[in-house]
Amino acid sequence: MKVQEELVLFLKEKNLxxxxxxxxxxxxxxxxxxxxxxxxxxxxxxxxxxxxxxxMSLLGVKKETIDQYTxxxxxxxxxxxxxxxxLAGADLAVSTTGFAGPNGGTEENPIGTVCMGFxxxxxxxxxxxxxxxxxxxxxxAIRRSCAEYCLKRxxxxx
Numbered sequence: 246m247k248v249q250e251e252l253v254l255f256l257k258e259k260n261l262x263x264x265x266x267x268x269x270x271x272x273x274x275x276x277x278x279x280x281x282x283x284x285x286x287x288x289x290x291x292x293x294x295x296x297x298x299x300x301m302s303l304l305g306v307k308k309e310t311i312d313q314y315t316x317x318x319x320x321x322x323x324x325x326x327x328x329x330x331x332l333a334g335a336d337l338a339v340s341t342t343g344f345a346g347p348n349g350g351t352e353e354n355p356i357g358t359v360c361m362g363f364x365x366x367x368x369x370x371x372x373x374x375x376x377x378x379x380x381x382x383x384x385x386a387i388r389r390s391c392a393e394y395c396l397k398r399x400x401x402x403x
Contacts, residue, residue, distance in 0.1 A: 248396045249277040255400050256287035261366070263399070264333035265291040266304055266325040266340040268316070269359055273392045274339065289333035294325065300342075304328030317343050319360045319371035326362030327369060337403070338364040339395050345387045346377070357382060359391045363402055370402055 256263060265274045275291030278284050292303060297316055300306040305328040306321055314320040325340035343359030350356040357377020363370040376382065376390040 247281075248393050250281050252396045252400060253278065253281040253284050253287055255403075257283070259403065261336040261403070262287055262289045262333070264289045264329045264335040264338040266329035266338060266362075267291065267293050268295055268300070268325075268340075268342040269345045270341045270388050270392050270395075271295065273388050274341065274395060277392055277396065289335040290329070292329050292332070300325060304332065315354075317354050317358065317360055319362070319373055322360040322362035323364075323369050323371045324362070326364035330364040336366050337399070338362075339399060340364075341391055341395065343391070345384045345391075346382075347384060357387050359387075361391075361395055361398070363399065365402055372398070 267274055272293045278288050294300045294304055297311055301308055304325050306324040310320050310324055322340045322342050326338045330338035340362040341359055344350040344354060344356045346356035357375045359374060359376060361372045376387045
């Protein structure tokens with residue numbers, strides 16, 4: 246069984262609704278969830294918030310957060326997740342913001358770095374992880390690894 250099938254079944258059993266806010270994964274989380282027949286029972290919405298103005302206007306990320314921590318930060322990821330959870334009226338939400346490559350990245354946040362936010366029924370969790378295994382993963386591999394990780398992590402956190 247694929248991880249997205251496990252997640253949809255898990256959320257159905259718990260009667261929970263999910264929403265996504267994606268930057269670097271570009272809608273892949275939403276696609277993976279909605280690839281599962283019956284996902285409409287658990288999936289409220291997905292926002293592909295690639296630009297900072299959309300992160301701020303639609304998801305409520307504060308300009309001060311981006312100015313102080315950048316758009317690739319656990320602080321931004323947390324505000325994205327809380328924002329989409331509120332927007333959708335969902336029980337939980339997940340967000341991703343990072344550098345999938347091949348360009349971008351910084352010394353502190355090299356290509357493959359993704360900050361994730363999980364807005365859960367009882368609080369928030371943030372994580373920062375590098376998905377560029379061995380330093381030579383391509384853009385698609387980084388995005389897919391991140392998306393699969395997020396789907397698994399949701400079940401662990403609940």
